[in-house]
Amino acid sequence: MLEIGNIREEKDRIVAGLKKKNASQDQIDLLEKIIFDDDRRKSVQTQLDNMLSQINKLSDEIGILFKTGKAAEAGSLKSQVASLKEESKLLESELKEIKDSLEDMIIQLPNTPHATVPHGLKAEDNEVFKLWEKPMPVLGSDALPHWELAEKYGLISFKDGVMLTGSGFPVYKNKGARLQRALINFFLDEATAAGYQEIQPPLLVNKETARATGQLPDKEGQMYYCEKDDFYLIPTAEVPLTNLYRDTILQKSDFPVMLTGYTPCFRREAGSYGSDVKGLNRLHQFDKIEIVRIEHPDRSYDVIMEMVAHVEKLLIKLELPFRILRLCGGDMSFNSALTFDFETWSAAQGRWLEVSSISNFETFQSNRMKLRFRDDDGKTRLAHTLNGSALALARIVATLLENHQTPQGIKVPQALQTYTGFDMIT
RNA sequence: GGAAGAGUGGCAGAGCUGGUUGAAUGCACCGGUCUUGAAAACCGGCGUACCUGUGAGGGUACCGGGGGUUCGAAUCCCUCCUCUUCCGCCA
Secondary structure, three states: OOOHHHHHHOHHHHHHHHHHOOOOHHHHHHHHHHHHHHHHHHHHHHHHHHHHHHHHHHHHHHHHHHHOOOHHHHHHHHHHHHHHHHHHHHHHHHHHHHHHHHHHHHOOOOOOOOOOOOOOOOHHHOEEEEEOOOOOOOOOOOOOOHHHHHHHOOOEEHHHHHHHOOOOOOEEOHHHHHHHHHHHHHHHHHHHHOOOEEEOOOOEEOHHHHHHOOOOOOOHHHOOEEOOOOEEEOOOOHHHHHHOOOOEEEOHHHOOEEEEEEEEEEOOOOOOOHHHHOOOOOOOEEEEEEEEEEEOOOOHHHHHHHHHHHHHHHHHHOOOOEEEEEOOOOOOOOOOOEEEEEEEEEOOOOEEEEEEEEEEEEOHHHHHHOEEEEOOOOOEEEOEEEEEEEEEHHHHHHHHHHHOEEOOEEEOOHHHHHHHOOOEEO
């Protein structure tokens, strides 16, 4: 959620930012209305406060009359308060209405992009920030896509998943299951070695939590929902991890806040179809290790590069061809001010698969969840939040199988062998 | 799931027979005096948000969440949530 103060004070910058993010004219037009309504909010707040102040004063006077045994004289004061009270009720409901509609409007505005974000509308406009340095692997003509490899070696059963639940819920078996566990441990170990604190959060969260990181209201349809208990299945560990710091005021000495967690992620992915959902490409349930950082605003753009470097190291250790994209304004998520996507090369499919997305949200999340810190001058300010996948398992498994396939079997990268306990899948 | 009790500022803990209580007191924390330095002692400060004012300041709201009674509620009532204890169930 954008800060109202920024909307008021830096309207031109916000307009330019919204345009870069490919916002609609309707969204841009909201700014004027927001400022207008915020003026109204202030004026109604002032009236209300003055009125309540009067009520308080009169009530005190009545109290004194009662104490000094002049209760009989309180009658006219009481009726004064009664009428003021009626008026104040009206103002109160007016104020609430204005505040609600203000929030409704502000919530429709996406975050504004950082200066380094490239212009553009769609995926093709993203900037290739970095390409892996080694030559791309060349596979034989008999190379198989991962879903065939998974079947050939008995690693994953998509069929059984359909039987148990439905499509998009694969069952990992044998060395496939072991590979999953190895990757989880590998990623968690790498993250904790880099200084991230390991967290095991709940997989179901309440409305308030889903709201604070921005999943509600706009991504409601993407989450699984337990109606009976009013809980949402998390679409990413970002939700519970970042919310750990909801409504808090950090001391500067609390920085850096570095969290990591492994969780399954649940996504309805309504509307996806075709080759997008083939094999492991897009699942309703997949495993992911997330890294989250809460930072001083002065540091957040250094920190995002640290996170990029961390993920890059992981992919190098897994010996997977990758590229890093700096997303253009039109392709970035609603919440983000700057996003780097990592894609690994799916050799047998001949396409890039997104395996990580690292974003700086600046104060967009912290504003909504009241995540502040105390600055040197003693004042509270909103902290910056960042997160990234490090890494998402399913697609890593897909490209791992495809890129490391040989006529003898699938080679396990060196770094992973201590975790798998085998160096070859045969 | 059933029964009883409880939820107050960073923590501990008063207030809960309704009226200078945003909230005693202690600890923690910050500043100062003292000291070669530190500790102790003493003095002062010490919540968040919003409105208003150039500023000093003034005002409003908040004592788990929401609603109600009342001229007035941390204090009374309703409801929800959470915690503790006992019973039941269970990995």
